[in-house]
Amino acid sequence: xxxxxxxxALVAVLALLAAVPPVAAAFGQxxxxxxxxxxxxxxxxxxxxxxxxxxxGMVSFGHAAYLGVGAYAVGVLAxxxxxxxxxxxxxxxGGSALVALVIGAVSIRTSGIYFIMITLAFTQMLYYLxxxxxxxxxxxxxxxxxLSQFPGLLDLADPAAFYYLVLAxxxxxxxxxxxxxxxxxxxxxxxxxxxxxxxxxxxxSPYPYRLVAFxxxxxxxxxxxxxxxxxxxxxxxxxxNWTRSGELMFMVILGGTATAAGPLFxxxxxxLLEDLxxxxxxxxxxxxxxxxxxxxxxxxxxxxFARRGLAGLLPGGPNGDD
Amino acid sequence: MxxxxxxxxxxxxxxxxxxxxxxxxxxxxxxxxxAIIGPNGAGKTxxxxxxxxxLRPDLGRIxxxxxxxxxxxxPARARKGLARSFQVTSIYREFTALDNVALAVQAHxxxxxxxxRDARRERELRxxxxxxxxxxxxxxxxxxxxxxxxxxxxxxxxIAMALATRPRLLLLDEPVAGMGVEESQxxxxxxxxxxxxxxxxxxxxxxxxxxxxxxRISVLVYGRVIATGRPEEIRANxxxxxxxxxxxxxx
Numbered sequence: 001x002x003x004x005x006x007x008x009a010l011v012a013v014l015a016l017l018a019a020v021p022p023v024a025a026a027f028g029q030x031x032x033x034x035x036x037x038x039x040x041x042x043x044x045x046x047x048x049x050x051x052x053x054x055x056x057g058m059v060s061f062g063h064a065a066y067l068g069v070g071a072y073a074v075g076v077l078a079x080x081x082x083x084x085x086x087x088x089x090x091x092x093x094g095g096s097a098l099v100a101l102v103i104g105a106v107s108i109r110t111s112g113i114y115f116i117m118i119t120l121a122f123t124q125m126l127y128y129l130x131x132x133x134x135x136x137x138x139x140x141x142x143x144x145x146x147l148s149q150f151p152g153l154l155d156l157a158d159p160a161a162f163y164y165l166v167l168a169x170x171x172x173x174x175x176x177x178x179x180x181x182x183x184x185x186x187x188x189x190x191x192x193x194x195x196x197x198x199x200x201x202x203x204x205s206p207y208p209y210r211l212v213a214f215x216x217x218x219x220x221x222x223x224x225x226x227x228x229x230x231x232x233x234x235x236x237x238x239x240x241n242w243t244r245s246g247e248l249m250f251m252v253i254l255g256g257t258a259t260a261a262g263p264l265f266x267x268x269x270x271x272l273l274e275d276l277x278x279x280x281x282x283x284x285x286x287x288x289x290x291x292x293x294x295x296x297x298x299x300x301x302x303x304x305f306a307r308r309g310l311a312g313l314l315p316g317g318p319n320g321d322d
Numbered sequence: 323m324x325x326x327x328x329x330x331x332x333x334x335x336x337x338x339x340x341x342x343x344x345x346x347x348x349x350x351x352x353x354x355x356x357a358i359i360g361p362n363g364a365g366k367t368x369x370x371x372x373x374x375x376x377l378r379p380d381l382g383r384i385x386x387x388x389x390x391x392x393x394x395x396x397p398a399r400a401r402k403g404l405a406r407s408f409q410v411t412s413i414y415r416e417f418t419a420l421d422n423v424a425l426a427v428q429a430h431x432x433x434x435x436x437x438x439r440d441a442r443r444e445r446e447l448r449x450x451x452x453x454x455x456x457x458x459x460x461x462x463x464x465x466x467x468x469x470x471x472x473x474x475x476x477x478x479x480x481i482a483m484a485l486a487t488r489p490r491l492l493l494l495d496e497p498v499a500g501m502g503v504e505e506s507q508x509x510x511x512x513x514x515x516x517x518x519x520x521x522x523x524x525x526x527x528x529x530x531x532x533x534x535x536x537x538r539i540s541v542l543v544y545g546r547v548i549a550t551g552r553p554e555e556i557r558a559n560x561x562x563x564x565x566x567x568x569x570x571x572x573x
Contacts, residue, residue, distance in 0.1 A: 184434040184441045191414055191425050198412040201374065202487055203400030203429035212435065318465075319442065320416055 070225020096222025141236025256309025
């Protein structure tokens with residue numbers, strides 16, 4: 001089987017990610033472990049967003065909601081002394097799916113700008129809910145003293161073990177998402193994005209398929225939220241801030257919508273650029289002080305000159321689903 | 323007398339003050355090719371859209387195979403066997419021709435909550451799709467992206483998608499619109515091969531196509547059917563000639 005260059009690039013990036021822990025350890029730079037683990041967690045979240053935004057044409061401007069629900073599921077249970085990882089993560093995934101079901105059931109009835117606004121509004125509600133609950137730290141958030149426990153299996157306090165768990169989950173999510181978009185189900189949501197009138201005319205009602213896609217995306221993003229709160233060991237409503245939803249959207253668009261590799265490439269590009277512009281000592285101080293400005297310029301250029309995103313620079317397979 | 327396959331009774335649809343469909347009665351019988359003609363703005367596409375379920379009539383009823391379908395949404399009507407082509411070509415441009423038709427097959431192969439198997443490797447979708455492509459003469463274009471097909475081929479593809487749903491009634495909204503002479507002759511020839519085994523409603527401006535294909539013709543003017551009959555009756559009808567066919571038409 002011949003792989004498309006885009007798929008090869010994805011495999012190569014995953015292989016490089018697998019090499020990060022030993023290399024970082026050899027150079028005594030554990031910070032990079034942290035950075036790349038963060039990138040992979042966001043890549044999982046962005047991959048889930050890509051399912052609905054890229055393949056399904058549903059431009060959700062509220063995807064951070066599920067990062068938040070996943071994170072709160074873990075943080076709140078931990079706060080009350082329930083630290084079993086399976087329980088926490090099951091609640092993170094199930095809770096996110098349920099929230100996505102409610103938000104999706106309402107918002108998928110709309111389209112275009114209304115869909116964007118409704119998904120944003122729901123997420124703002126959850127954000128302010130998080131801000132208002134003093135028990136869990138209000139808008140300051142709270143430290144998560146005990147990470148999710150997987151006794152006898154894995155210790156998340158071991159940075160390399162946690163790192164490889166995130167990598168394995170990223171690979172699994174990429175695989176599942178690749179299967180989904182190629183299945184009958186995936187063909188329906190892609191068809192409905194491509195031409196809704198035609199899709200209805202041949203006999204599909206897009207709504208239930210879109211809703212299921214929305215719920216699956218929410219559930220996967222909830223898992224990313226559970227990972228994120230363990231990664232930061234800190235629970236904060238900022239996970240649900242609308243700017244976070246914007247960042248996730250940007251990762252997908254920057255990396256290339258409706259491509260398997262896009263969300264990972266986008267997450268890596270955005271977070272590495274952020275890190276580089278803020279912290280790279282070779283850059284003059286005036287760049288580092290106003291790094292957001294330069295980041296913005298670079299992003300605008302990429303969107304202008306690489307319209308199909310970073311993954312779009314490489315040829316994909318013939319079916320358009322790589 | 324047999325029951326009509328499709329019957330419209332007193333259909334009305336207004337957009338603001340304009341009655342685009344103003345009390346239309348229409349009967350289409352099994353196996354018949356029924357053309358609907360009329361000048362621009364007569365409400366032909368509005369009528370087709372109400373039959374297909376894309377628009378809901380303000381008043382009146384639509385019966386299909388003896389069953390009331392007036393309130394049935396478009397996808398459900400499609401699953402009952404009402405297939406349509408659009409006046410402006412409506413296909414999945416970023417999918418291949420074969421994918422386009424396979425999707426139409428899939429729409430009629432039960433629910434699509436199947437999440438794991440690669441739909442492009444399912445023979446029960448691909449084989450019927452390929453057969454329909456062969457039938458419309460696009461067999462060797464199966465793997466071409468729909469966007470890259472010539473205009474005439476895209477129209478053929480649209481017909482293929484409609485046929486792949488195994489419809490009982492085909493609603494064709496100007497199937498030869500925008501086609502060159504040769505392309506449109508090929509399309510008419512192909513539609514002629516469907517005649518008799520497929521019930522068709524044909525909305526068309528091209529009078530050659532209409533008089534070649536139609537068993538019966540209904541003439542729509544300002545949202546009303548002013549005449550229905552066999553082609554030679556319509557040709558001879560003075561009211562139709564005055565309202566529509568005009569002086570310059572070679573009849």
